[in-house]
Amino acid sequence: MWKFIIRRFLVMIPQLFILSLIVFALAKAMPGDALSGREMNPKANPEENERIREELGLNDPWYQQYGRWVTNAVQGDFGISYTHKTPVVDVIQERLGNTVLLAVVTFIFTYLLAIPMGILSGRYEDSWLDKGIIGYSYIGFGTPIFIFALIMLFVFGFSLDLFPTGGSVSSKVDEGTFAYMMSKLYHVILPALSTALITTTSIIQYLRNEVIDNKIKDYVRTARSKGVPEAKIYSRHIFRNSFLPIAALLGYEITTLVSGSVIIETIYSYPGLGQLFLSSIGLRDFSVVTAIVLMLGFATLIGTLISDIILSIVDPRIRIE
Secondary structure, rough: OOHHHHHHHHHHHHHHHHHHHHHHHHHOOOOOOOHHHHHHOOOOOOHHHHHHHHHOOOOOOHHHHHHHHHHHHOOOOEOOOOOOOHHHHHHHHHHHHHHHHHHHHHHHHHHHHHHHHHHHHHOOOOHHHHHHHHHHHHHHOOHHHHHHHHHHHHHHHHHOOOOOOOOOOOOOOOOOOOOHHHHHHHHHHHHHHHHHHHHHHHHHHHHHHHHHOOOOOOOHHHHHOOOOOOHHHHHHHHHHHHOHHHHHOHHHHHHHHHHHOHHHHHHHOOOOHHHHHHHHHHHHOHHHHHHHHHHHHHHHHHHHHHHHHHHHHHOOOOOOO
16 A cells, blocks of 8 residues: 555656646646736836846746756745745635635535435335436536526625625634634535535435445355345445445545636635636736646645545455555
């Protein structure tokens, strides 16, 4: 196991290098730079802008800029945000906690809903319950998440006034208190639930199909012939084997939720990495953009490693050597 983990980490080094090169090249290929907005101001001094570009090294050849950026990034220094006038690491840290909280709560909601629905749908195949769950899955597959999120925001945020319509915490509570933590959870419920109700659909279908395939296999017939209760057959035998494909996606699912929060955070005005990423692109704050993309790429690689480890734990037959 440990040899496998070490090998995977060693393989990540060239992968991260290639990713950093692609990200940097794409950022440089985008029109303009962080000072383009200043040039649109009629009162701006062109000579002053050019002097700042020289100081920032924006006029240097791309390979010099890339070498300087990579060297600093390895040391944990991603430069200064031209928009926020603070180190990029500090800007990301302010938003990272919100995005991680959103991803974790969404993950919990997703599997709390998907696992029982998938098992029940597969167990009672072709019943009215199964048809209702399949109908919900089809609607979820065909509904864009931004439309569903807007509907949820309108109904539960504006019409019923049950949840906040923006922000991550109330301004009336003090940081570090119990009320502060409860306010954070209260603000994250609606965006997390909106995402979970859409992301459950694929997991339900995977789990339903696996349950249907496993409940007619020989080991299930043998368990029934020995008089094992039906509930125990599903909980100890069918579910364990049906969950293997889902377990293989667990680690990747977490990183996907973190990296795929751009739409939800924008709709709900939730101050996380997704919203920061989108606004930084519009402001051409490439120091922030490249740091976020590189960080999410690394998180994706870690997620695949976690998936392999979880799969080996769930299925004792699988051994990673």
